[in-house]
Amino acid sequence: MKFPIGWLLCLLLASPSASLAQEALSDAPALAAPGAYPVGVLTQTLIQKDQPDLVASDLAAGKLARGDRSLPLTFWHPAVKPAADAPRARYTMPDKPAAGKPPAEVPYKTGGAYPDAKPVRGQAFPLVVISHGYRNWATSFSDLAENLASKGYVVAAIDHHDLEPVTLAAPQLSFATTVITRVADQRFVIDALTRKGGQGPLRDVYDAENVALIGYSMGGFGALATMGAGLDPNGPLSKSAPAGLLRPFTTDNPTFAAGAPQNVKAMVAFAPWGGAPPLRAWTAESLAKITVPSLLIVGDQDDVSGYGDGVAWVYGAMTGADRNLLVYENARHNIARDGTPPSLVGDFQSVVRFEEPVWRRDRILAINRHFITAFLDARLKGDQAHGAYLAVPTVKAVDGVWRPGSDAGSAGAYASPSDTASAGYWPGFQNRWALGLQLRHDTAAAPAAPR
Template sequence: MRLAALVLALVLAPLAGRAQPLADAPALSAPGAYAVGVRTLTFANPGQPDLLASDLANGKIARRDRVLPVTVWYPTAKPKAGAAVVRYMQPGTTPAAPPVFYRTGGAYPDAAPVSGQHFPLVVLSHGYRNWATSFADLAENLASKGYVVASIEHRDLEPKTLANPQLSFATTLITRVADQRFVIAELTRTAGEGPLRDVYDPDDIALVGYSMGGFGALTTLGAGLDPQGPLYKLAPFDLLKPFTTLDPDFAAGLPKGVKAMVALAPWGGAPPLRAWSAEGLAQVSVPTLLVVGDQDDVSGYDPGVAWLYANLAGADRRMLVYENARHNIALDGVTPAQAGDFKEIERHEEPVWRRDRILAINRHFITAFLDQNLKGDGAHGAYLAVPTPRAADGTWSLAPGASVGDRLAGPDDANTADYWPGFQRRWALGLRLLHAAPGSPPDAPR
């Protein structure tokens, strides 16, 4: 059955303009059976703080409607021959600057969605100074498998364009959680109307965040910021108070339909700007997948994301670790035009890992995690049950001179029971996957 599904995916993938999966990609990384449509929705969150327009010296905080474009990928029917695929645009460095084309995608702009099946909804939140479509590889892949993926354009301010560059990060701190909660609420409210009417299920949601998006996701889903912590003091005039338990509306504002969280290299766990207390993190109760490089020098590993994993004690959580990877374990990577620019490579790539390999592994594990928690798919969830925390410790014995070619280990295959399911022999390497149930002590991060 696995072979049949893979063949179907390979046949249908070109119909959606998507690249065929790598020959060494793990089992669940291949695209699904649906072609993918894409469109942009726009929401406006009224009365949000605007630090740039504020008189901070006199404590006067200006407020305005915060406009949030949201790029949405969704299953669509087979397109007509010759249908144009999307051209992804990177926002300009200032609000007035025009967007810049950077990559051709595999989705079809404004195609009619498959309606009436109420697909699970995935809300995606990018990192600091990234943009909504910089995770298009994952978004298109999930949409092809029967998800609706809504990626928020947070419009982070470019520090070099500001008279006071510190206002860029301060603005991000006070908007990430508000943006996420507002967009989830709006998508929930409008599920029965507009161009995506009856396409997704507002009671079956996952929140996926990278870096500052991961910081937002943890707080959005219940980890109130520590009002005594060092991070709280960075935002002026108690503007972070709504995201702490000091605010009586914080717990009441938890999104009701979110059933799972994926936090990719989430920022905020490491000193000196640790955002939460251990008690605050323990309030998160949704199943959680953390993904991190053990050499992450932005979010930190230990202390950092491994500390988050240890203290998310109220959640069933897993942590996928890329050995010898730094912070860039989520982005789509540089374009060919950027390949000669080290600044772009340093911002988007990894010094050790292949980008296509990272993307394939992320698709595999995120698919398994979301299918298990949003679709109740135990067969795909079984790919999370690895026999050894460290991939290199798995064994797949063969007789002398024997070969298995490109065969994948299977979760129900007794001959590969001691090897990571979904991977080819010799190819499950450089990874760790840890698991802890709610209330139980976590596996050791190393």
């Protein structure tokens, strides 16, 4: 394992008054606010040996190249309170790609975390691994990562180094490489962090047997497979993979499903790709192999992963898992990341890549923090009081009822099941403000009786 300074962070001085941005949002749901811990941030790089390299291969001649794969990780963790003038992290992102040029890094945003702050030890915090979408980057999830770390989690975001199509002589190798590496990357990182929990700068800070996996889009595709849903060997995706490189992850590989990491106790999948035709990656029987408690989050107008025949179909097929489905009505695919980098707000194509046409970005991020906190606290910390925020009285938020005439309902109070006036409303939301959302819950089906 290597411990470089890290190309994902630009450790420059930021204003000492900078703080977690979500502190100022007064209409955020109850569990969206930061926790009590200051947050530290650091980077490490893992080296995955002997991996397929499609760009260096001559597939027409049947020659598959292999090489070491570098996987930078950004960690956020609960930290000892730093000095008042301690610098804050300034995150960077890949620059706009140019033909024939390697990607450079440019400033992205100032965060609320402290570079290289001393971690809080002796608490055995749960570990959360985040896997980004196609051509995203690790610190584009800094809002969620910093928030979770402030609540007593260690968060490790993988940077998968997706190849930019414009930089390749054969642009199709960009997505092909992403498809064949996501599952391997995730399983490798989870295994490495499990083995290395007692080493390095985060030695004995996190509990390597109490892990959650969060994936967005292609990261969600990887998460479903990582947790045991073998790919359909007869499906169009497996058949289209070059050199048969998806065969290690298919259902006819007897060791694949058995290799799902047992220390992962919860999975969150934002808009997971791979469920919709024409490249449906799984059978319903394969998805039923997932048994880890799961939270899926999606927009009902998702035109990348698909909704009805995509993510909703995946959710319906996951009959082996206790699961929740959070739906943003009138949202498309951009329901996970921090939002448009400040330097790109005037570029429409960039806005299309990061934003939603209907939903406020700060509102989406706050709702995600609220529900993911409730879900992870219940599953990894046994906090059933927070888990109760998932027990909404109506599937559609708009159908919730707050009894008219309640003073608290007009004063910004949060709905609570213990309050007779608001017991029919979504808990943790303010009156009139739970709107445009749906939340389903389904328990794992009992296994069929043996014949």
